[in-house]
Amino acid sequence: MAEKAEAQKDAKREAKQPEKKRARADDNVVFVGKKPTMSYVLAVITQFSSGVKEVHLKARGKSISRAVDVAEVVGNRFVNDLNKKIDIGTEKIHGERDGDLNVSTIQITLSK
Amino acid sequence: MAEKAEAQKDAKREAKQPEKKRARADDNVVFVGKKPTMSYVLAVITQFSSGVKEVHLKARGKSISRAVDVAEVVGNRFVNDLNKKIDIGTEKIHGERDGDLNVSTIQITLSK
Numbered sequence: 629m630a631e632k633a634e635a636q637k638d639a640k641r642e643a644k645q646p647e648k649k650r651a652r653a654d655d656n657v658v659f660v661g662k663k664p665t666m667s668y669v670l671a672v673i674t675q676f677s678s679g680v681k682e683v684h685l686k687a688r689g690k691s692i693s694r695a696v697d698v699a700e701v702v703g704n705r706f707v708n709d710l711n712k713k714i715d716i717g718t719e720k721i722h723g724e725r726d727g728d729l730n731v732s733t734i735q736i737t738l739s740k
Numbered sequence: 741m742a743e744k745a746e747a748q749k750d751a752k753r754e755a756k757q758p759e760k761k762r763a764r765a766d767d768n769v770v771f772v773g774k775k776p777t778m779s780y781v782l783a784v785i786t787q788f789s790s791g792v793k794e795v796h797l798k799a800r801g802k803s804i805s806r807a808v809d810v811a812e813v814v815g816n817r818f819v820n821d822l823n824k825k826i827d828i829g830t831e832k833i834h835g836e837r838d839g840d841l842n843v844s845t846i847q848i849t850l851s852k
Contacts, residue, residue: 693804714826732808
């Protein structure tokens with residue numbers, strides 16, 4: 629019984645690892661969600677002042693307009709000569725009840 | 741009395757004209773607001789089938805995410821090989837109570 633619990637723990641640990649690695653590799657990615665705009669602005673500024681030259685803002689659905697706000701605030705108030713490259717796309721979300729849903733995504737690449 | 745009514749009618753007609761002209765000049769611009777996404781998709785498709793090669797989607801504030809939805813739906817479901825060029829910006833709005841407000845804008849240029 630104890631062995632089984634141990635095995636389950638191991639399985640959990642293994643399942644979590646790829647996520648952690650991914651988070652580390654995407655260090656200069658800021659996912660924009662439902663927090664106030666300025667939290668994400670701060671995250672971007674922090675990235676830039678840590679020496680990173682490029683920050684990727686990502687958002688989907690209704691948060692897309694907030695991602696645009698973040699890019700504009702950073703460019704107008706904090707970083708001069710900010711370059712913005714914008715891509716939009718569609719992602720399939722597997723809903724549990726409604727079947728597949730399409731959701732729009734945006735990726736704004738900010739570079740100094 | 742009848743003359744006065746006639747004069748008022750004339751005045752109304754004249755006041756309406758500039759608006760009409762503007763609408764004609766901006767014929768290939770679709771302003772995205774709070775209507776359902778598919779209304780704007782239909783507007784874009786109508787523009788394209790009338791022979792226009794480029795349609796500009798414009799939106800500001802929270803409607804930005806809907807403008808992205810419109811571009812994605814047109815590109816994925818209706819028009820093959822759609823080119824999208826995206827610009828973002830900031831507009832100052834003169835609020836009556838709160839003073840000036842900054843609002844983000846997006847312009848998506850769709851071309852076949």
